[in-house]
Amino acid sequence: MRNLEALIATRHGESTGNIAHETARQTPGPKIEQVDIADRDADIPLSELGRAQAAAFGRRLAALPAAERPTVAVCSPYLRAxxxxxIALAALADPPELVVDERLRDREQGxxxxxxxxxxxxxxxxxxxRRERIGKFYYRPPGGESWADVILRLRAAYNDIDLDFPGERVLVVAHDAVVVxxxxxxxxxxxxxxMEIESHPVANCSFSRWIRREGRLRPAExxxxxxxAEPTAAPARTAAPS
Incomplete structure (x- = not known):
């Protein structure tokens, strides 16, 4: 990414799927095999906490100096993103247009x-x-994607973003795998x-940013x-990937 001025990335707010995964993980007694999610993955909505987190993230963006706020927003097509x-862009006085890119979708689990x-x-x-033998990075479940597969489509997406929006500050709203x-x-x-970074969960509506310094994007947060943690926003819960 040679042309962007800055890149901000966030994971969507807590979803009903996150809650279902966490409930299954914490349920005592016989082990649950299937998480109770009625919706198609692309249609899983935010929880009420997730909507509050999105609003808090919007306030974080609005609190940035004008010269640091996003000028472009690109989003996964999944409902929760x-x-x-x-919700977050509504907090900005002059929000950028929201561009949807299906290459920013969540990892396919097959x-x-x-x-x-x-x-x-x-x-x-x-x-x-097989997953244990191959390792998480290269393991591809039947009908799904490996982490390396996701990297391939993200490289293509970021190459287009870099070419289409030179000199812009881009916000990406997507999923935990995309942020990592x-x-x-x-x-x-x-x-x-x-893989060491991935072992620490990406929080819902967390703030990650890379800023151009010395000719390339460098990590800032x-x-x-x-x-x-603001009083007007419910605190984040650690949630399973979804």
Whole structure:
């Protein structure tokens, strides 16, 4: 990304899918195999907490100096990301146009979609073993994507963003995998480095930013949640990827 002035990335606010995953993880007794999510992944909405988090993120953007606020917004087409972007941008006096790019969607889980860790081992033990053998970065579930697959489409998306919006400050509203792998791309990380970063969850509506210095984008903030501690916003909960 040679042309952008700055890049801000955030994960969507807490979704009903996040709540379902967390409930399944904490449920005592016999292990739950399938997370109870009625919606198609692209249609999973924000929770009430998620909407409050999006509003708090918007206030964080509005509090930036005028010369640091985003001039372009690009978003995943998934409902939880779209609603987060629209709520957050409403806090700006002169919000940029919202551009939707399907390459910023969440990672495709294929046959593992909606399964808990226990469910994967019960229903697809061979896949659990293969994932452990290959490693999370390159493992591709049947019908799904590896982290390397997501990187390929993100590189293409960021190349187009860089060419289409030279000199702009771009806001990306997407998913936890997108935020982590944006860091991988922007900071030219290795597989071990990004897997270590990924072991610490990206918080819903956290603030991550890269600013151009010495000819390239340099990290400024990552996974910052200070704005979510405001009295007007409910505190963030650590949520499972969705």
């Amino acid at each position: 779209l609603d987060t972007a629209e 046959v593992l979609h909606g399964l808990t860790e226990h469910g994967i081992r019960v229903r697809h033990p061979e896949e659990a073993d 792998l944006t860091r991988y791309i922007a900071e030219r990380l290795t597989e071990p480095q990004v 990552y996974n910052d949640t200070a704005h979510l």
